Structures are given as C-alpha cells and as structure tokens.
Amino acid sequence: MFSIAGCSRHSIALFVLAQLFTGSTFANPIFPRQSNITTDILPTAVVQAFPPGTWIENIAIRQNGQILVTETTQPRMYQIDPFGVQQTVLVHEFNDTASVTGIVEADPDVFYVSTANLSSNFDVSYGQAYIYRIDMRTFTYKDPTSTKISRIASVPQNPALNGLAYLGNGTNTLVSADTLNGIIWSIDINTGEASVAINNTFTQPKGQAVNGLKTRGREIYFTNLVQQVLAKVPVDDRGRATGPTTVLANGTFEPDDFALDLNGDAYVTNAGQNTIVFVPREGGAAVPIATVAGPTSAAFGRTVEDCHVLYVSASGGDEAYMDGQADLVSGKVVKVEVGRQGMHKCSDQTEY
Ligand SMILES: *[C@@H]1O[C@H](CO)[C@@H](O)[C@H](O)[C@H]1NC(C)=O
Numbered sequence: 001m002f003s004i005a006g007c008s009r010h011s012i013a014l015f016v017l018a019q020l021f022t023g024s025t026f027a028n029p030i031f032p033r034q035s036n037i038t039t040d041i042l043p044t045a046v047v048q049a050f051p052p053g054t055w056i057e058n059i060a061i062r063q064n065g066q067i068l069v070t071e072t073t074q075p076r077m078y079q080i081d082p083f084g085v086q087q088t089v090l091v092h093e094f095n096d097t098a099s100v101t102g103i104v105e106a107d108p109d110v111f112y113v114s115t116a117n118l119s120s121n122f123d124v125s126y127g128q129a130y131i132y133r134i135d136m137r138t139f140t141y142k143d144p145t146s147t148k149i150s151r152i153a154s155v156p157q158n159p160a161l162n163g164l165a166y167l168g169n170g171t172n173t174l175v176s177a178d179t180l181n182g183i184i185w186s187i188d189i190n191t192g193e194a195s196v197a198i199n200n201t202f203t204q205p206k207g208q209a210v211n212g213l214k215t216r217g218r219e220i221y222f223t224n225l226v227q228q229v230l231a232k233v234p235v236d237d238r239g240r241a242t243g244p245t246t247v248l249a250n251g252t253f254e255p256d257d258f259a260l261d262l263n264g265d266a267y268v269t270n271a272g273q274n275t276i277v278f279v280p281r282e283g284g285a286a287v288p289i290a291t292v293a294g295p296t297s298a299a300f301g302r303t304v305e306d307c308h309v310l311y312v313s314a315s316g317g318d319e320a321y322m323d324g325q326a327d328l329v330s331g332k333v334v335k336v337e338v339g340r341q342g343m344h345k346c347s348d349q350t351e352y
C-alpha cells in the first residue's frame with residue numbers, strides 16, 4: 001500500500017476503504033512511487049476506442065472524474081466514464097466548423113473548447129475559428145443536450161487553434177496555440193476579444209509550430225512540433241510574455257500536447273514517434289515512458305481512484321499514417337498508471 005502525495009487524509013482513508021471492500025489494488029505494482037520514472041516503460045490500457053477514422057485531439061477531466069474529449073475528424077465532443085459505469089456519450093456536435101480542438105476548464109465544471117476548420121492532416125486551416133463555453137454543470141447522461149453551450153469568441157486570420165489553456169488566478173484569459181500561424185492568442189472570456197499574446201522564435205514558424213499548451217502559476221508551457229521543443233515563458237494576466245522563454249527539452253521528439261503533474265514535471269505526447277515522454281521540471285532529456293499510437297494530449301485523473309493515472313487521447317496513428325489509412329485507424333483514450341499526481345487535488349466526489 002502506498003499513499004498518494006498531496007491527496008488529503010480524508011481521500012486516502014476513502015482510498016484504503018475502497019480497497020478493503022473491493023479487494024482491488026489501485027496501488028500500481030509495476031510503477032510504485034519510488035520507482036525511477038526515467039527507466040521504466042509502463043503498460044497502457046484502453047479506456048475507450050472510437051470507430052475507425054476518428055481522430056481524438058484533446059482531453060480534459062471533470063472534477064467528478066468523467067473524461068471529456070474533442071474530435072477533429074468530426075466537430076464533436078464526448079464524455080467518457082473511466083469507471084465503466086456509463087456508456088460514452090456525445091456531449092455536442094458543433095455546426096460551424098469541421099473540427100473541435102483544445103479544451104480546458106476555467107471555473108469549476110465550466111469548460112471552454114476551440115473549434116476550427118482544419119484539413120485532415122492539419123496543414124491548412126480556413127475561415128473563422130471559435131471559442132465555446134460548455135457548462136458541464138447542466139449536463140446529464142440521460143439528456144446530454146441539456147448541456148448549456150454558448151459561443152463566446154471568434155478568432156480571425158484563419159487560425160489553426162490547437163492547445164487551449166486558462167491563465168487562472170482570477171484572470172479572464174484563455175491562451176490558444178495557433179499551430180499554423182505560429183503564435184499564441186489571448187482570448188478574454190468576458191468580452192470575447194482575441195489578440196496576439198506571443199509571437200516569437202519559439203512559437204514560430206508558420207507551419208506545424210506551437211501546438212500543445214498548459215499553464216502553471218503565471219507561466220505558459222508549450223510545445224513546438226517542427227522545432228521539437230517543450231518550453232516555458234512567464235506571462236502577465238493577459239498572456240503576454242514578461243521574460244525570456246526557457247527550453248525544457250529539445251530535439252529528440254515530435255511533441256503534440258502534454259500534461260503537467262503537481263511538481264511541474266511534464267508528460268508529453270510524442271505524436272511522431274508513438275510514445276509518451278517524461279521531461280523533468282528542471283528540463284533535460286525527454287525519456288519514453290509508454291507506447292501509444294498517435295498520442296495527441298494527456299490529462300491526470302482527479303478522483304482518489306485515479307489521480308495517479310494519466311489519461312491519453314490518441315489519433316490511432318501518426319499524421320502520415322492517418323493520411324493514407326484514415327479509415328483503418330481508430331482514435332482512443334488510453335490510461336497509464338504513472339504513480340504521480342496531477343495539478344488538481346484528488347477529489348472524492350465521484351458520483352455523477
Ligand atoms: C534514474 O535513472 C537514471 C538513468 O539510469 C539515473 O541517471 C538517475 O540517477 C536515476 N534516478 C534515481 C532517483 O534513481
């Protein structure tokens with residue numbers, strides 16, 4: 001038995017009880033907390049497989065543990081129950097763009113997603129892109145259409161909006177990685193105003209550039225696919241850089257999006273090489289820790305049962321593979337028990 005660093009005592013007590021009554025062992029025998037994350041390749045398990053031809057692009061976890069994912073092959077957003085009680089449901093199909101891309105929670109159980117018109121291999125974007133507010137407090141499995149959804153912003157310049165993050169700490173600011181323009185947008189969730197926040201040598205060039213995006217404190221962490229970089233930059237409350245960009249890892253991966261744990265270590269989807277790589281908080285070599293076909297993004301579980309589990313969204317294959325074999329591969333959500341806790345505290349609120 002091990003305890004999870006950062007979980008409240010109450011949560012740990014529930015965790016122990018759950019084990020006593022079910023006889024299940026959530027403690028990860030393959031990857032106990034003490035093991036060396038830079039040397040072990042961890043097993044994965046499929047949580048949900050989608051039909052062939054489905055590219056699952058991004059992932060976020062609700063405080064009750066339910067998983068939200070976005071799709072780029074159709075403009076859809078789904079909810080998945082990682083505990084296997086409920087069937088996966090369509091939360092919403094958007095009607096004004098071809099794809100749904102980034103997703104992030106801003107207020108408790110209120111999420112924002114970005115939508116865009118992207119070509120299937122992400123090399124062209126056209127027309128408007130939008131930010132929607134998805135109020136999951138109004139969602140029910142019985143009637144997913146009861147979910148309150150509203151368009152709160154439109155973003156100009158044919159943007160390929162990709163990773164999406166919230167600056168937190170009382171700001172009104174979402175930041176969005178525009179992969180094809182090579183910039184980071186700042187979007188005010190109250191006024192809908194969109195402006196360019198960061199445009200520098202690390203977010204550029206135009207092409208498959210800045211991609212995944214997360215915030216921690218007052219820093220934006222981001223990946224750049226063509227530059228093969230994970231970097232971070234301090235920002236103000238509008239998302240504008242207030243200091244130099246620091247490269248944390250570089251040159252050995254083809255990164256898409258990622259998750260950060262409580263300590264700021266990064267779990268990056270290495271989309272071009274079908275692995276998840278670990279990058280320590282102080283920067284350093286990106287080390288493979290799991291194998292996933294076409295991983296696109298990752299997020300930590302948030303309940304006492306799974307706050308040491310990394311959930312990974314996946315396209316089913318890398319872009320080149322998807323191009324030729326789009327009808328053969330199937331997007332997925334898989335889980336990896338990394339034995340580290342994500343940035344949220346572990347919740348014991350698993351009912352839904
Ligand atoms: C983990 O393994 C790496 C590579 O062998 C080694 O450099 C590092 O010192 C180890 N860390 C710990 C905490 O054992």
Ligand SMILES: *[C@@H]1O[C@H](CO)[C@@H](O)[C@H](O)[C@H]1NC(C)=O
Nearest residue numbers: 092093094095096149150151
């Ligand atoms: C698109 O969806 C919105 C609600 O999200 C709705 O108000 C609008 O009528 C729909 N447009 C079309 C053409 O179906």
Ligand SMILES: *[C@@H]1O[C@H](CO)[C@@H](O)[C@H](O)[C@H]1NC(C)=O
Nearest residue numbers: 095096097098117126127128
């Ligand atoms: C974006 O995609 C939607 C849905 O496929 C389509 O109706 C719309 O015309 C597209 N916009 C542009 C500018 O092509």
Ligand SMILES: *[C@@H]1O[C@H](CO)[C@@H](O)[C@H](O)[C@H]1NC(C)=O
Nearest residue numbers: 157181182183196199200204
């Ligand atoms: C970003 O910077 C580049 C190079 O300085 C410039 O050419 C480009 O117009 C800028 N893009 C935006 C959207 O400001």
Ligand SMILES: *[C@@H]1O[C@H](CO)[C@@H](O)[C@H](O)[C@H]1NC(C)=O
Nearest residue numbers: 168169170171216217218219
């Ligand atoms: C959050 O906002 C408060 C008040 O504006 C400020 O003192 C604090 O430094 C901010 N925290 C971060 C991480 O920026």
Ligand SMILES: *[C@@H]1O[C@H](CO)[C@@H](O)[C@H](O)[C@H]1NC(C)=O
Nearest residue numbers: 227229246247248249250251
């Ligand atoms: C990336 O790593 C290479 C060495 O592998 C180094 O020469 C280069 O300066 C690094 N680039 C950045 C932006 O840190």
